[in-house]
Amino acid sequence: MTESIHPFYDAHRASMEAAMRHRLDLAEPLLRERMQLPDIDEIRHEVMDEFAVVLTQMPYVGGTASRMSDFFMRLIGFMAISRVLRRRGLPLAVIGDIERETYKAQLLTVPAAERLAAGHQFMSAENQALLREQAAKSVTSSHQSEFPQDFVYDVVEPGPGDTFEFGINYTACGFCKFAARHGDKEILPSICGLDFDAYATRGIRLERTQTLAGGATHCDFRFSLLAPK
Known part of the structure; x- marks a missing residue:
């Protein structure tokens, strides 16, 4: 049986996916450098597919009534990135560096x-x-x-x-x-x-x-x- 996304997260799915695509755009130079790839199209697809899986695994902790719902929605996508890069053989320390640099760049796009x-x-x-x-x-x-x-x-x-x-x-x-x-x-x-x-x-x-x-x-x-x- 196919697992479903909780209705609360499903209502925010479009914005979460947009944030993930933006994150991958920002990560592209780092990924190309660290993985010595001419482009990251294949990785991009893998990450978005894994993110679809992660969305079905996200625990519901109260929706808007809980401040922690926002933590899950903002950060759980990095689980998808980590899984894909780990399967690709990147060391954990390198994965951590890529994710921190990418997240900081994304945060700094806000005025x-x-x-x-x-x-x-x-x-x-x-x-x-x-x-x-x-x-x-x-x-x-x-x-x-x-x-x-x-x-x-x-x-x-x-x-x-x-x-x-x-x-x-x-x-x-x-x-x-x-x-x-x-x-x-x-x-x-x-x-x-x-x-x-x-x-x-x-x-x-x-x-x-x-x-x-x-x-x-x-x-x-x-x-x-x-x-x-």
Whole structure:
């Protein structure tokens, strides 16, 4: 039986596929250089075919009611890229470099004022209140029963001597769960590596010393605003 895409993701499929095609356009010079190919048309088709598979595997974690739905929609496509490049024999470190450079280039296509405004909104008191609300919900047994593939996390307040404005400890990661279910554990660090540019391009410093993917008990995200250049 053919697996289907959850209706929430199906409603966003066109925009997600467009983002993937744009991502591959940006990745083309790197892929041609690293793989010594005259063009990447075959890889492009392979990635889009794999992305169609990934779309059927994406876990539903609450749609617009959950901030983590956006994380899945923005980043899960890199699983498709990683799978194809891994099958093509590229080393994991090279795959990670290609994906980080590509994602950064894609993020920088958004005007700086818009990116910085999004960063300030993320760091705002209003958003921190929302994070605390959703974090409190994520740890409940009822939420974990309804959305077992979701993230579980706590908001961390700075203590004396801390330099961050607030933090998040992820004690369960949706991408780790996805990777464990679908045999993607070895490519998971490439996905983790995308976080730093994702925040830096919005004017936010992310400090992180450990990850669940690396075997730690939790991912320790710590956020502060970067000084204006």
